[in-house]
Amino acid sequence: MPFEFPGMGPLYLSLQLALTTTAVLLLFGTGLSWWLARTGTRFKPMIEAMVAMPMVLPPTVLGFYLLILMSPDGAIGGFWLRVTGDTLTFSFLGLVIASVLYSLPFVVQPLQNAFEGVSVQSMEAAATLGASPSDAFFSVAVPQARRGFLTATVMGFAHTLGEFGVVLMVGGNIPGQTRVVSIAIYDHVESLQYAQAHTLAAILLAATFVALFALYFLNRRWRND
Amino acid sequence: MTEKSSPTLIARGQFSLQRKDFSLSTAFEVESRGITGIYGASGAGKTTLLRCVAGLEPRVRGQLFVDDVCWQDSALGVFMPPELREIGYVFQDGRLFSHLSVERNLFYGYRRRGGRASRIDPDQIMDLLGLKPLLGRMPRALSGGEQQRVAIGRALLCAPRLVLMDEPLANLDQARKEEILPFLDRIHGALSLPMLYVSHSLYEITRLCDQLVLMEQGAVLAAGDLNQVLTRPDLPLIDSDEAVAVVNAQVLQHDLLYQLTELELLNGGTLWVSAKAGMIGETVRLRILARDVSLSLDLPSESTILNVLPTRIEALSALPGSPFCSAVLRVGEQRIMARMTRKSRDRLSLTEGMRVFAQVKGVAIQPSLAVQPS
Numbered sequence: 001m002p003f004e005f006p007g008m009g010p011l012y013l014s015l016q017l018a019l020t021t022t023a024v025l026l027l028f029g030t031g032l033s034w035w036l037a038r039t040g041t042r043f044k045p046m047i048e049a050m051v052a053m054p055m056v057l058p059p060t061v062l063g064f065y066l067l068i069l070m071s072p073d074g075a076i077g078g079f080w081l082r083v084t085g086d087t088l089t090f091s092f093l094g095l096v097i098a099s100v101l102y103s104l105p106f107v108v109q110p111l112q113n114a115f116e117g118v119s120v121q122s123m124e125a126a127a128t129l130g131a132s133p134s135d136a137f138f139s140v141a142v143p144q145a146r147r148g149f150l151t152a153t154v155m156g157f158a159h160t161l162g163e164f165g166v167v168l169m170v171g172g173n174i175p176g177q178t179r180v181v182s183i184a185i186y187d188h189v190e191s192l193q194y195a196q197a198h199t200l201a202a203i204l205l206a207a208t209f210v211a212l213f214a215l216y217f218l219n220r221r222w223r224n225d
Numbered sequence: 226m227t228e229k230s231s232p233t234l235i236a237r238g239q240f241s242l243q244r245k246d247f248s249l250s251t252a253f254e255v256e257s258r259g260i261t262g263i264y265g266a267s268g269a270g271k272t273t274l275l276r277c278v279a280g281l282e283p284r285v286r287g288q289l290f291v292d293d294v295c296w297q298d299s300a301l302g303v304f305m306p307p308e309l310r311e312i313g314y315v316f317q318d319g320r321l322f323s324h325l326s327v328e329r330n331l332f333y334g335y336r337r338r339g340g341r342a343s344r345i346d347p348d349q350i351m352d353l354l355g356l357k358p359l360l361g362r363m364p365r366a367l368s369g370g371e372q373q374r375v376a377i378g379r380a381l382l383c384a385p386r387l388v389l390m391d392e393p394l395a396n397l398d399q400a401r402k403e404e405i406l407p408f409l410d411r412i413h414g415a416l417s418l419p420m421l422y423v424s425h426s427l428y429e430i431t432r433l434c435d436q437l438v439l440m441e442q443g444a445v446l447a448a449g450d451l452n453q454v455l456t457r458p459d460l461p462l463i464d465s466d467e468a469v470a471v472v473n474a475q476v477l478q479h480d481l482l483y484q485l486t487e488l489e490l491l492n493g494g495t496l497w498v499s500a501k502a503g504m505i506g507e508t509v510r511l512r513i514l515a516r517d518v519s520l521s522l523d524l525p526s527e528s529t530i531l532n533v534l535p536t537r538i539e540a541l542s543a544l545p546g547s548p549f550c551s552a553v554l555r556v557g558e559q560r561i562m563a564r565m566t567r568k569s570r571d572r573l574s575l576t577e578g579m580r581v582f583a584q585v586k587g588v589a590i591q592p593s594l595a596v597q598p599s
Contacts, residue, residue: 129334131337132308143325
C-alpha cells in the first residue's frame with residue numbers, strides 16, 4: 001500500500017502502530033482492569049494513579065524517560081540489545097512499547113468502569129448455575145461490559161493514532177519505521193508542503209470523526225436495547 | 226431430630242462463620258422430601274446459611290454432606306466451589322442476566338449442568354411455570370413476578386439435587402406474591418425436589434413448607450415437622466400475633482346448597498369451610514390463625530360460629546408486658562392455637578390440662594397439598 005499511494009506511508013505506519021497497540025492493550029488492559037475493579041488491596045489508589053499519569057503528563061516527559069530506559073545504555077534497551085542485537089529506540093517495537101504506556105489509561109479506565117458495573121451478584125448467580133470463574137467472566141462480565149470494550153477500543157486506537165510527542169522522543173522520524181502520520185504532517189508544514197499536509201490532516205480528521213461517531217452511536221444503541 | 230445419615234435426609238451440615246457484626250454457628254439437616262422452611266427475623270442468619278450451602282461464603286468453616294457426598298469439610302481442607310455444587314439457587318432479587326433473553330437465561334445453567342442429567346425435562350418445567358410465552362423477551366421487559374418465575378425456572382433447569390430459595394417473593398407486592406405461589410405449589414407437587422425455602426413470612430412458610438427450621442441470631446433454635454415447631458410451647462412462634470397452626474384434614478362432603486365443605490381433622494372433630502374444596506376422601510392442608518380461634522367453657526348453643534371443636538389446653542403462654550396470651554390446644558392427633566387477652570384467660574380461669582371448646586372463625590384451605598407425614 002505505501003508504494004501504491006505516494007506519501008501514504010506514514011498513514012499506513014500509524015494504522016499499524018495503532019492496531020498493534022490497541023490489540024496489546026485489550027489483551028493486558030482487560031486483565032488489569034478486571035483486577036482493579038475487583039481487588040480490595042490498599043495499593044489500588046497508587047496503581048490507579050500510575051495508570052492515569054500518561055493522561056496528564058506532557059508527552060515529552062514520558063517520552064524522555066522512555067528514551068533513557070530504552071536507549072542502548074538504559075536498563076530495558078541494554079537488555080534488549082544483548083538479547084536480540086537490536087536497539088529499541090528508533091524502532092517500531094520501541095514505538096509500540098511507548099504507545100502502550102501512553103494509551104494505557106484510555107483503555108484501562110473505561111474497562112475498569114464497565115467491570116465495576118458488573119455486579120458481584122451476577123457473578124455469584126453464574127457460579128450457582130455451574131459457570132467457573134473464567135466461564136462467568138466471558139459469558140457474563142465481558143458481554144455486560146461491552147460498552148466499556150467499545151469505548152476502550154476506539155479511544156485506545158484513536159489516541160495512539162494521534163500521538164506526537166512520545167513518538168518524536170522515542171522513535172524519531174525514520175521513514176517506513178517510525179515516521180507516523182502526525183510527524184509527517186509536522187514535517188510537511190515545516191517544509192511548507194501544505195498540499196501533502198492537507199491530504200494527511202484531512203484523512204486523519206475524517207477517520208477520527210468516523211471512529212468517534214461510531215462509538216457514540218453504538219454506545220447509545222447498546223444502552224437502549 | 227432424626228438420627229444422622231438416615232436415608233430420608235438429603236443434606237446435613239454444620240457451619241460456623243465469624244464476621245465483625247454477625248456470627249453464624251449452626252448444625253442443620255434437610256429432609257429429602259418436600260420443602261424445608263427457614264424462618265426467623267431479619268439478621269437471624271437465614272440467607273447466610275443458604276449462601277454457605279451454595280458455597281458462596283468461602284470463609285465459612287464446617288462440614289456439609291449432600292446425598293452423602295462431601296461438599297465441604299474444613300478440617301480436611303475440602304471446599305467444593307459453587308459451580309460444582311448441584312444446587313439451584315433462587316435469589317431474592319432474581320439476578321437474571323440483563324444481556325441475555327429469557328430463553329438464554331433459562332438455559333444458562335441447563336447447558337452447563339442440567340443438560341447432563343436426564344431427570345430434567347425443560348418442557349415440563351417451562352410449562353409448570355408458564356414460561357413459554359416469555360422466551361423471546363429481555364429480562365427488563367418482564368414484570369417483577371415474571372422475572373422471579375424465570376429465575377425459578379433457571380434454577381430448576383440446572384437439575385439440582387437441592388433447591389435453595391432465598392425469599393423469592395420478598396420483593397413483590399401481595400398481588401404478585403399470590404400470582405407466584407400457585408406456581409410454587411405446582412413445583413412442590415410435580416417435582417419431588419428437596420428445597421430450602423428462606424422467608425420471614427409465616428404466611429409463605431405455612432403455605433408451602435413441610436418442615437421448619439427456626440433461626441435466631443445465627444443459630445438454629447428448633448427444627449422439625451412444620452406444625453410441631455409452629456405450636457411448640459417452648460418456642461417463640463406461639464406468642465406472635467401471627468401465630469398460626471397447620472393441620473391435615475380429610476374432605477368428608479360438599480354442601481352445594483350452602484356452598485360449604487365439611488372436613489374431618491384426624492380424630493379431632495369436623496370443620497365446615499366455605500367454598501367447594503378438594504375431592505371427597507382427599508387430605509388437605511388447613512391453616513388456622515390463633516387469633517381466629519376463641520375458647521369457651523361450654524358448648525355454645527346459639528352462635529353464628531359454625532365450627533366448635535372439643536379440645537384440651539396443652540399449654541398457656543404469655544409474654545411479659547403483653548396484653549395477650551396464647552393457648553396451645555390438642556385437637557385429636559394435632560395441635561392448633563388460640564390467641565386471647567390475658568383478661569379473658571383470667572376471667573375463665575383457664576389452666577393447662579383443662580377441657581374447653583374452641584370456636585374457629587376462619588380456616589384457610591389448600592387443596593391437594595397435604596402436610597407430608599413425618
